[in-house]
Amino acid sequence: MKKRKQRIDRGIKVRSEDIFALCSWREMLYLSAPRLLPIIAFIVLPLVLGDYWQRVLLSVAVFALLAISWDILAQSGMVSLGQALFFGMGAYCSGVLNHYFAISPFVTIPIAAILGGAVCTVLLLPVLRLRGVYFAMVTLIIPLMLERVIEATKIFGGTEGISGLTALPSKWLELYILLAALLAALFGFRRLMTSDYGLVLKGIKDNDRSVMNAGINIYWFKIQALFIASAVGAFAGAMMTHVYRFVGMPVFALDYSILPIAAAMVGGAGSFAGATLGAFILVPLSEILRAMGGLRIVFYGVFLVIFVVGLPEGIFHFVSRKYHQFEQWVEVEK
Amino acid sequence: MSGNPLLEVQELSKAFGGVQAVNRISFALRKGELLGIIGPNGSGKTTTVNLVTGFVKASGGKVFFKGRDITNWTPYKIVRLGVARTFQMVKPFYQLPAFKNMIIPLYSPRVKALAGGKYGDRNAVALDLLEEVGFERDAQVAYKVASVLPQGYLKRLELAKAIALQPELIILDELFSGLSLAEVASIVPIIEKLLLEGKTIIMIEHRLKELFRIASRVIVLNYGRKIAEGPAKEVMESDEVKKAYLGSEE
Numbered sequence: 001m002k003k004r005k006q007r008i009d010r011g012i013k014v015r016s017e018d019i020f021a022l023c024s025w026r027e028m029l030y031l032s033a034p035r036l037l038p039i040i041a042f043i044v045l046p047l048v049l050g051d052y053w054q055r056v057l058l059s060v061a062v063f064a065l066l067a068i069s070w071d072i073l074a075q076s077g078m079v080s081l082g083q084a085l086f087f088g089m090g091a092y093c094s095g096v097l098n099h100y101f102a103i104s105p106f107v108t109i110p111i112a113a114i115l116g117g118a119v120c121t122v123l124l125l126p127v128l129r130l131r132g133v134y135f136a137m138v139t140l141i142i143p144l145m146l147e148r149v150i151e152a153t154k155i156f157g158g159t160e161g162i163s164g165l166t167a168l169p170s171k172w173l174e175l176y177i178l179l180a181a182l183l184a185a186l187f188g189f190r191r192l193m194t195s196d197y198g199l200v201l202k203g204i205k206d207n208d209r210s211v212m213n214a215g216i217n218i219y220w221f222k223i224q225a226l227f228i229a230s231a232v233g234a235f236a237g238a239m240m241t242h243v244y245r246f247v248g249m250p251v252f253a254l255d256y257s258i259l260p261i262a263a264a265m266v267g268g269a270g271s272f273a274g275a276t277l278g279a280f281i282l283v284p285l286s287e288i289l290r291a292m293g294g295l296r297i298v299f300y301g302v303f304l305v306i307f308v309v310g311l312p313e314g315i316f317h318f319v320s321r322k323y324h325q326f327e328q329w330v331e332v333e334k
Numbered sequence: 335m336s337g338n339p340l341l342e343v344q345e346l347s348k349a350f351g352g353v354q355a356v357n358r359i360s361f362a363l364r365k366g367e368l369l370g371i372i373g374p375n376g377s378g379k380t381t382t383v384n385l386v387t388g389f390v391k392a393s394g395g396k397v398f399f400k401g402r403d404i405t406n407w408t409p410y411k412i413v414r415l416g417v418a419r420t421f422q423m424v425k426p427f428y429q430l431p432a433f434k435n436m437i438i439p440l441y442s443p444r445v446k447a448l449a450g451g452k453y454g455d456r457n458a459v460a461l462d463l464l465e466e467v468g469f470e471r472d473a474q475v476a477y478k479v480a481s482v483l484p485q486g487y488l489k490r491l492e493l494a495k496a497i498a499l500q501p502e503l504i505i506l507d508e509l510f511s512g513l514s515l516a517e518v519a520s521i522v523p524i525i526e527k528l529l530l531e532g533k534t535i536i537m538i539e540h541r542l543k544e545l546f547r548i549a550s551r552v553i554v555l556n557y558g559r560k561i562a563e564g565p566a567k568e569v570m571e572s573d574e575v576k577k578a579y580l581g582s583e584e
Contacts, residue, residue, distance in 0.1 A: 196437050196456060199430075203438045207425045209389065215413030215442040215499060 002332040007325045034323070038186065038276070042179040046172065053284075054175060058243060060283040061178040062087075062236045066260035067267070067275035068185050069232040074269060075193060076225040077205030079132060082139030084256035085123070086233025087240075088146065090116035092156060094238035095247030099162045105242040109235065116234025121227045128222050143252040150249055161248020165241060174243050181239075185232055186272050193272075201225055259283075266307045268314025277316050338401055340365045340534050341417075341503055346385055346395035348378075348558075355381045357558040358395065363503070368525075368535045370545045370566070373555035374578055379538045380422060382555070383505050387419050388412045399503070414444045418501035420492040422508045422538075428481035432469060432491055435480055436460035439498040448500050459498075467494045467524055486517035493524065503534045510541040518544050542570075554578065 016027040046054060066083045073080045094112035097103045103111075127138040151159055168174050192198050203211045204218050211218050241247045259282065260275075267278025285303065289296045311318055339362035348356040356378040363369050371379050384390035386397050388409040397405045404412055426435045439445070440456045461476055467490040469476040475487065483491070489509055496504050506525075510518045518541060525548060528535060539545040545552070546566035554562040554569055556578040562569045569575055 196441055199434070199437050200441050203427070206427060209409075209421070210425060210495075211438055212389075212409045213387075213413060213419060213421070214439040214495070215410050215444045216438070217408075217410050 003329045004332050005327055006330045007321075007327050009325050013324045034320075035187075038273075039183060042183055046175045046179070054171065056284055056287050058175060058178060058240075060279050061175075061182045062240055063259055063263055063283050064182050064276040064279035065178075065185060065236040066233055066256060067263040067279050068182075068189060068272045069229040069236075070260045071264050071269065071272055071275045072189060072193075072225060072229040072232070074264070075198075075205060076201040076222060077131070077208065078222065078226065079136045080139045080229075080257075081136045081261070082141075082143050082257050083233055083260045084143040084252050084254065085139060085146070086116065086120050086230040087237035087256040088143055088251035089120050089230070090234025090237030091241040091247045091251040092116075092237075093119075093234065095162050095165055095241045096156055098165045098242070105166050105168055109238040109242065112238035112241075113231045113235035116237065117227050117231030120230035120234065121223060124226060124230075125223070128219055128226070140257065143257065144254075147249050147252040157248065159249060161246055161250075163246045163248075165245045165247065167245050168242050174239070178236075178239055181235060182276065186276055189228075190272050262304055264314075266304065266314060268316035268318075271314075271316055274314045274316030278314070281315070339363055339398075340400060341386070341536075342398040343382075343386065344396045344398070346382065346397065347393050348381055348385055348390060349393050354558050356385060359555070359558075359560050360395075361553055361560070361563065363534060363536065365502075365534050366529065366532055367551065368529055368537065368549050370549035370552035371536060371538045371555065372540070372542060372545070372552055377555040377578075378558040379555055380507055381558075383419060383507055383536070383538060386412075387417060387505065413442070413499060413501075414447075416444070416500075416502035417505065418496040418499040418503070419505035420489075420496050420507055420509060422511065424485075424488045424492045426480040426488060426491055429479060431477050431479055432483060432487070433457060433460040433464055433476040435491055436463060436495060436498055439495045442499055444499055463494045463498050464491070467491075467497070468520060469494075485512050486514070486520075489513060489517075490521065490524075493521070497528070501533070503536070504528065505536045505538075507538045508540065509537065510539060510544060522548060542566075 012027060012030050015021065016031050021027040021031055045057060049057060066087060069086060070080055070083055090112045093116045094105070094108040097108040097111060098105065123142060124139065127135055130138065150156060156162060168177070193201065200211060200216060200221055204221060208218050211221075237251060241251075260279070263278030263282050264275040265278065266282060267276065267280075268274025286296075286300060289299050292299055307315075341363040343362070344360050345358045346356055346360070347354070347358050359378070359382060361369070371382065373379055381390060385392045385395075388404070388407050388411070391406050395405070396403060399412070399415055399417060402415070404415065426432075437456055437460065440453065440459055446453050461471070464476040465471050469487065469490065475483070480488065480491070489512075493506070493509060496506075509521065513521070522544060525535065525537075529548070537545060537549065549566055551564065552566050552569050553560055554572075554575050556574075561574045561578060562572045
């Protein structure tokens, strides 16, 4: 007798799909718990963590934003290897505005998010027609190129960078602004991608000819997705500039490109919650492994491989499946 | 002949490397006509359609739609002018319900412009359109995910996506291929209805019997050249067409 695994939606999932969910606390909790959990965690975590781990949390939020930014592009059919471009552009925009024009961080950060996003979009305009690996290669190269340009031309402090920038008034403000932004990105972009607009973006990834055939200019939609994604990355960069009170060539480092992708992969590509979850696992893990010294990257790599091989769908998709469905073995007749 | 042709193709050519896929093809189409394009595999039928709709750039010749030269326009601009097409290979969003597959064409700027700047309730429009092409509302077929739908429904979905754009010219690329006789028989009335509504249609087809019932005129392609044009019966009598289809054993 052969057996196969069958997945069935949990009763509570079916019951809470409709307005009837409002009939019982249990159903309402079932619906709201996954949404409330990150909100509560983001409010409480900064309060209970020590100084050191608060810094780690900042870094987690930054990488989560970059991972979300990567995922927006990935869902729209653009595989990027250059989140560092967005991060670095935002960082330099706010650094330059603050240093040369003495503008307050509260102004430089939003300007840097929009300006940085716009500049990145313009930089990538010529390669928007490229797909897959070709687009990825270009995004990988541009931040590395900009690094060399800064080194060679010695603009904006050259290799020294710009230091002594204005900090935000308090570390709490830094933390909560970043976490609030992360929450807004997490829920806002999720809503965006499930709207009809998001469907068109996903359609471009799936079958761009079919979208073109609907009289839709796919390049205009790609430009919009690119701007949204790069503005998110630039915002993260601008925040970190004022946290470190420094901006220099390291903002274009490969870390900012690779780690967000790893986070999205481990957490579950195709969902912003997955990308965030991935960052919440990988960044602290990297801190814990610091004690290993030189072998750190080896353990880190092994962990990544185990995850990608063992749970290729990503943690978030796995957990959400368990949450919504149960599995049972059924006999197959024959 | 009433006025200017809706679509006019002049000496259209396309070479892929050394292969002359389409070789100086010309034809014209009046409003309300159904033109069949037939020919053996590899004779340049789909390439001709790709040239007309802008998916492939022509190496020579001109395409006029409503008197405007649309040669080598980008596909989305041609669609906005009123030319919709289906693809031979249907590739829906398999994980989405059928009616959600209609959202992308209903998001088209052409739909918005025709509705006077407003999109309206896309889901409701999608369900109406799907019912028109035979998604039985009572059986809730339109709510099923595309991956479980049989080929016949996927082809209807493809047709509905073209109709959603409210085009003046609809180009159907092998709509009947892969369908059973019964499925074809149920789609034919939909096409006849479109003709009654005044739509102009081009059909690329291998199912000649069904095509000849509705086509007012056919053109026959072979090796990228037009070898015959006229009413279905006359065309099939032509020696050259017989040779192209049956080989030259006589």
